[in-house]
Amino acid sequence: MSHLHAVPGGQAPPQRSGSATSVRVEAPGKVNLFLSVGALGADGYHPLTTVFQAVRVVETVTARRQALDARGAVTLSLEEPDASVPTDASNLAVRAALVLAEATGVEEGVDLLVRKRVPVAGGMAGGSADAAATLLACNVLWGTELDQAELVELASRLGADVPFPLLGSTAVGHGRGDRLTPLMTRGTYHWVFALAHTGLSTPAVFARFDQMPRAVAPAATEVPAELTNALRSGDPAAVAAHLRNDLAPAALSLRPGLAEVIDVAESAGALRAIVSGSGPTVAALVPDGATAARVSRALEDCEHVAGTLRADAPVAGARVVG
Numbered sequence: 001m002s003h004l005h006a007v008p009g010g011q012a013p014p015q016r017s018g019s020a021t022s023v024r025v026e027a028p029g030k031v032n033l034f035l036s037v038g039a040l041g042a043d044g045y046h047p048l049t050t051v052f053q054a055v056r057v058v059e060t061v062t063a064r065r066q067a068l069d070a071r072g073a074v075t076l077s078l079e080e081p082d083a084s085v086p087t088d089a090s091n092l093a094v095r096a097a098l099v100l101a102e103a104t105g106v107e108e109g110v111d112l113l114v115r116k117r118v119p120v121a122g123g124m125a126g127g128s129a130d131a132a133a134t135l136l137a138c139n140v141l142w143g144t145e146l147d148q149a150e151l152v153e154l155a156s157r158l159g160a161d162v163p164f165p166l167l168g169s170t171a172v173g174h175g176r177g178d179r180l181t182p183l184m185t186r187g188t189y190h191w192v193f194a195l196a197h198t199g200l201s202t203p204a205v206f207a208r209f210d211q212m213p214r215a216v217a218p219a220a221t222e223v224p225a226e227l228t229n230a231l232r233s234g235d236p237a238a239v240a241a242h243l244r245n246d247l248a249p250a251a252l253s254l255r256p257g258l259a260e261v262i263d264v265a266e267s268a269g270a271l272r273a274i275v276s277g278s279g280p281t282v283a284a285l286v287p288d289g290a291t292a293a294r295v296s297r298a299l300e301d302c303e304h305v306a307g308t309l310r311a312d313a314p315v316a317g318a319r320v321v322g
């Protein structure tokens with residue numbers, strides 16, 4: 001591992017010849033194909049058994065060397081400013097750069113440019129994708145050479161959902177959802193996402209989950225074989241039959257209009273529509289492109305839907321582009 005330190009006296013630290021001045025990384029959003037939630041633990045987290053699938057709705061983070069007069073600072077701007085996304089130290093991408101700098105002793109700072117495509121506070125882990133992309137981009141920009149296991153360890157300190165976008169594809173999550181095991185799947189899955197007019201807070205959805213009567217199905221400690229077999233056979237209809245989200249009743253209780261969104265998608269031909277993670281995005285699994293177009297059109301006419309996205313899955317995890 002190579003460490004870069006600021007030189008005392010305000011001079012620029014030496015730059016390795018040939019080192020890039022900017023690194024661009026893409027990282028995917030996700031949908032939970034299975035999300036079984038246990039009882040709240042003493043650490044304030046719920047034990048999860050989940051299956052993440054990375055979808056082709058992609059965040060892009062460009063990490064650029066700081067100008068000499070800003071060296072040491074971590075700054076962030078959004079390609080398209082959005083009042084619901086902070087650009088200060090509370091942005092998960094800024095925190096990711098600081099965590100990597102702290103772990104490696106790098107002091108040169110970074111300027112981050114974020115292009116968001118994953119709906120904000122939508123249950124698709126867009127902020128986590130930004131953090132994962134930032135870890136990889138800074139690791140390359142700074143030449144810190146952490147391996148993937150080390151990046152995953154830093155990611156899990158930032159949030160339960162941050163390790164997954166580093167891996168991408170399909171993976172089972174245990175613990176807080178951050179202990180990942182890749183899952184073999186076949187085929188391509190087609191999704192239509194119905195975006196809500198406003199987001200839902202993940203802690204608020206978990207808190208509502210705690211207040212609700214216990215679900216009929218007990219929390220699962222393993223992913224059912226029916227789902228893993230369906231994913232292995234590449235059969236979307238079989239996968240649709242085994243989708244499960246224990247947070248759905250809590251999200252629906254906070255946002256009753258989501259029931260209608262699910263209905264609209266399924267009536268228009270979706271194999272199944274579910275709440276994505278903690279919501280409020282609704283993820284509709286469709287058999288083909290023609291049905292995707294029909295489901296999108298029906299959803300766009302629904303008053304609770306702000307817009308739709310179509311995406312295939314699974315896709316790779318965070319990777320350097322350009």
Ligand SMILES: C[C@@](CO)(OP(=O)(O)O)[C@H](O)COP(=O)(O)OP(=O)(O)OC[C@H]1O[C@@H](n2ccc(N)nc2=O)[C@H](O)[C@@H]1O
Pocket residue numbers: 032035044045046047048050122123124125126128158159160161162175176177202203206276277278279
């Ligand atoms: C629900 C899920 C499903 O994949 O995703 P989203 O729908 O938010 O994208 C995740 O568990 C969200 O992960 P993430 O958004 O990273 O959560 P964190 O920042 O670590 O935690 C935010 C808060 O959510 C609650 N939380 C999160 C994860 C977990 N296993 N149990 C919890 O109770 C806790 O109240 C915690 O303080």
Ligand SMILES: Nc1ncnc2c1ncn2[C@@H]1O[C@H](COP(=O)(O)OP(=O)(O)O)[C@@H](O)[C@H]1O
Pocket residue numbers: 084085086090091092093119120121122123124125126127128130131199200202278279
């Ligand atoms: N890089 C980021 N992108 C989006 N939201 C962020 C980011 N950093 C911090 N946040 C805050 O986290 C909240 C939820 O993040 P997000 O990842 O979009 O949703 P979810 O947790 O539902 O997947 C946002 O409402 C925002 O206030």
